[in-house]
Amino acid sequence: MTRKKRIVGFDLETGSAKRLYTWNEPEPYIVLCGWIEDGVTHVTNDPAELLEVLMAADIIYGHNIYAFDIPALAVHAGANYEALMAKAYDTMVLAQEEHPPAPKTMPVVLYNLQAVAERVGVEGKTDESKRLAGKKVAELAEAAAEGLTGREAQAAKRAVKAKYKDVYDAAHLIDWWDPELIEYLEGDLVSNQNVFRKLWKHLNRGVSRDELENFRNLNRMVYLGCRIHRPTAELRVAEENAKVAEARMQLSDMCPGIPEDAESPLATNPGKAAFEAGLIAVGVKPEHIPRTPNTGKVSTAKDALSSGDWVVTVEKEQKRFDARTKESYIQIRKARERRQGLRQLYPDNPKVQEMCELATTISGKSRKFAEILGKTGPDDMVHSKIGNLQVSRRVAFIEPSITNVGKRGVGLQQRSLIVPRKPGEVIMCSDLSQGDMRIMAALSQDPEYMKLFVGDRDAHAEVAVALLGTKELQELAAQVGALEALMQMNMMYLRDQAKAIGHGVNYGMGVDSTIANTGLPREIVERYFRMRAQTYRVLNRWTDEARKEAESGWILDNGFGRSMRCDPLQAHTQGPALYGQSGTREIIMRGVRQMPLSVKQMLLMVVHDEVVLSVPRERYEEIAMIVQESLRVTWRDVFFDCDVSNPGENWGECYDKDKGKVWQKHYKAYQENLAMAA
């Protein structure tokens, strides 16, 4: 007879959650541990006691345990991280499956235990931890004022309150035997058990089980962290500050009145006024002053002051008439306009040129280096969090945000901050190739569109030939292939055009916006749209259906069994976009799931369609093959390809133009070697 499975829920009371990885107080981080089994709660201040129970259990669960409780036990109580994670079920992840997140334009869906308990209809416990921490701060303030009187007593109290401005900074000072703390913990355990019982039906759903695994994988990356090259970060911060200080001095001379004490002087009203006056003084006509569309303030955006074009999103009021109700109404619609940058308008005015350059230097100051440096621990490691789940089920690494560090131009320097975790390792990254496009092909099953992704074909080149090419080019392409034909006829610019248009069109961009964004001539864009409609009829039909479905407020199945909430008012654009984004996310997270644990432990982060790893240098080829084979998949007869970068001493080096993304070449050679050896 098999023994009854032990199912144990647990929760911790700790010091400030923000300091999980940077704890340096004399008091223990973990204040109180609690677990619940078959409705019976237990509490202890000895984490080892909890660990013994958890290790003996068959299933463990808790709320947000992937991101918090399990790493806390690993960091502060010597727990075996992988052993616990392998059998852990996070009710927060289950709750996300039960009630998907909403788009930003709709009421937010919260996933704290209280909110989840309410939604699934069980009793919740209000969040009392903040109150208890606040009570502790008050006690400490009283203690500090003990024996003092009058002003001195007040000052002592104020000092304590300032020290614990964030009351959670005093959470670790709460006595573990405080009856209120114990009661609170027990309440959470009971509530969590009830929530788990409501949600454990998800353990029978493949997609939910996959999602649990996805979040185990993502949070492993957070737990293991990224190494930051501190000297580079510090140097960049200093460089930025020096450069901006110099530009501020020069611009202040030309535009008197720019505030000296503001962190971003051109974001202040006086600064904007001074800048505008300065421009007028050197000959800029008032009607040429660039303005932000909503408030009409002077725009100091890089593009607005550039010598190129500037794309602004403006909201236009349109008078509409409802034939049914016979009422006219005003509708606001978004439109994109392409305007000329200020430097483009005054090419021969050196003063305007200089002022614009200086302003761009000042307002474009990158704070990314400082942001990352500020969150880097004394061990040079940074543990970003996994941000809130997005409607498309995409996730971001935040605090600091790693998802949006620069990739092009000078921004690429930002990636040089991220270096391998250990000596002897190098950085590897791997990207899905045109993930969103392939998702659209797979979902629509448009035979013509699917053909773009067969074999070694270059989708953008194919589209360029099919939609923008001449008959002559198309005939040649039929002989030698699209890419080769474009090169032979010296028409590679068509590929760039197709690529530029294609990105937006997948998300529902219209003709006018495409012209505004790309700067391409109207006739080319219109031709593209016309040809696309003719060539990919099935895709268009699918797109229309996706829009219609999104108007209901829900996309019931993204193709992988997951539903998405959407905003009916934005269905036309949001519907197809969400399918594409979520599908790409499913493919990449599936790829991660395919990796063996040892490779998963090398992962640093996932950036939507890219994975980044820190791998032993001497195993680069082997790991590259595993990563590539893990990510590659054929889904609904569409092949999802990926490439692998060259090794980099830092993340930025993986994108080195000279080295390029030439892994395939190495991979083929590697396979040939293997075949030869066999």
Next chain:
DNA sequence: ACTGACTGCGCC
């Protein structure tokens, strides 16, 4: 003192 809106800029 805090909050939310707005701006600007970065990513996929």
Next chain:
DNA sequence: AAACGGCGCAGTCAGT
């Protein structure tokens, strides 16, 4: 009738 989607962070400002 026409419409590119999804984000996070820092700084400023206005309102409470």
